[in-house]
Amino acid sequence: MLKKFKLSPIFEAFDDMAFTLPVQYSFLPRFYRLASVSALSNMMVPLAGIVDIAFLGHLADIRHLAGVVLATILFDYLYRVLKFLRTSTNALTAQAVGLDDSKGVLLALLRSGLVALTIGVLIVLLQYPLQKLGFAILSGSPEIEASGVDYFCARIWGAPAVLLNFVLIGWFLGREMNGIVLFMSIIGNGSNVALDYLMINKFGWESMGAGLATAASQYLALITALICLCFTIQWQILPNAVKEVFDWAALKDTVVLKSNILIRFLTLISAYAIFTNISAAMGTSVLAENGLILQIALLSQFTIQGVGMTAQTLTGNFKGKGDTQKLLPLLTVSVMTSLLIAFVIAIVSVIFPDKIFGLLTNHTEVSQHINTYTIWLLPLLGFTSIAFMLEGYFIGLKEGATLRNAVLIAFFLGFLPLAFTAWHSHNNHVLWLGLVSYMLTIILALSINLPRTIGAFNQLSSEPLTSN
Numbered sequence: 001m002l003k004k005f006k007l008s009p010i011f012e013a014f015d016d017m018a019f020t021l022p023v024q025y026s027f028l029p030r031f032y033r034l035a036s037v038s039a040l041s042n043m044m045v046p047l048a049g050i051v052d053i054a055f056l057g058h059l060a061d062i063r064h065l066a067g068v069v070l071a072t073i074l075f076d077y078l079y080r081v082l083k084f085l086r087t088s089t090n091a092l093t094a095q096a097v098g099l100d101d102s103k104g105v106l107l108a109l110l111r112s113g114l115v116a117l118t119i120g121v122l123i124v125l126l127q128y129p130l131q132k133l134g135f136a137i138l139s140g141s142p143e144i145e146a147s148g149v150d151y152f153c154a155r156i157w158g159a160p161a162v163l164l165n166f167v168l169i170g171w172f173l174g175r176e177m178n179g180i181v182l183f184m185s186i187i188g189n190g191s192n193v194a195l196d197y198l199m200i201n202k203f204g205w206e207s208m209g210a211g212l213a214t215a216a217s218q219y220l221a222l223i224t225a226l227i228c229l230c231f232t233i234q235w236q237i238l239p240n241a242v243k244e245v246f247d248w249a250a251l252k253d254t255v256v257l258k259s260n261i262l263i264r265f266l267t268l269i270s271a272y273a274i275f276t277n278i279s280a281a282m283g284t285s286v287l288a289e290n291g292l293i294l295q296i297a298l299l300s301q302f303t304i305q306g307v308g309m310t311a312q313t314l315t316g317n318f319k320g321k322g323d324t325q326k327l328l329p330l331l332t333v334s335v336m337t338s339l340l341i342a343f344v345i346a347i348v349s350v351i352f353p354d355k356i357f358g359l360l361t362n363h364t365e366v367s368q369h370i371n372t373y374t375i376w377l378l379p380l381l382g383f384t385s386i387a388f389m390l391e392g393y394f395i396g397l398k399e400g401a402t403l404r405n406a407v408l409i410a411f412f413l414g415f416l417p418l419a420f421t422a423w424h425s426h427n428n429h430v431l432w433l434g435l436v437s438y439m440l441t442i443i444l445a446l447s448i449n450l451p452r453t454i455g456a457f458n459q460l461s462s463e464p465l466t467s468n
Contacts (some may be wrong), residue, residue, distance in 0.1 A: 120163040128157045260401055275435060278422055395418070414440065
């Protein structure tokens, strides 16, 4: 095993606290050990995007910045929806590890990897129709669209690496090798920064350079993961595992995506896509301003998702083991932790907007008005942190229908009416209110269902224990 990649010396201090904690909070060392690495690795993703924006935001022509903001919507649709590869691989691997099934652990990787590679190659082959369809739906001037197309056509070649990385991340997380995931993120996103500087500043490739830098960094992360993989698999059982890869019944189970979770991803991405599209309709400056603020929002959200992934895993684990007395403490700790992260990021951005956004662009027509809208980060990030933790809680309980209903209500009743009003009135504040309303509506819809789950826990805990 690759123990040195698990960064255990950094987090071993958490384990020393376990004996002083009440039983219902005994999960805290494990929670913060896993959440710390997951949050750090997740944070690397938006940081790389922020670096792209920062390099492009300092070019003389602002259309490159606006074009990349627009094109990023298409990749959000492609990649966020396909994150089921990471989730399903994580679940299959964790189950096999729990059963001490070494062959099952390998099969989870091989089958998921086959699916990911197939989809990634198809995306590359179908890139032209995907590009045409995507930019036909999005709004932007011809100059902005041209810059966005350059970015899209360069970055799309990284699709196979992105999807294989999803699988490998899920596989390593399922084996609690979170240190390898963090190492992948550092290599991938660190190289993205260096390549951005080289291709944008030195070579002058502008938006195309940003896309190429991102694609190349994804392959470097993949190479890093494959090297780590070579030290972690049991080579002696690989030949037998390979023979069972094409068990079509098992392969079908790997491919099937839970429709309720898919709807959750689609509504969230659609809300942000509509937000960005309406921003573009309001003008290039508004699109650039909103795009810069969204980069800060995404930094917070990706970091919070690292906490949410840990909460989701432990929720399912506690429910499966019958440790229901830990579920509400886990939810409480997750919400408080995510709120702290969100408010630190939001407050720093609101108090020091000139310094924060000055790092991203030197265009005064953008920076001089951005202060007007940064205040929306406080309610947006605060509500988002609570909403994401509640979503993780219900996913962990396998309450997919509850989550589906909540996000659909939030999208159609909480977001769309305000988004339409913003588009009709060209009011950017109303547009930001739409995103805040979306997250708040999710919180309200899911909170209504909390008493029902609590009642189920109380009933379960009052029943006599039986052996399995």
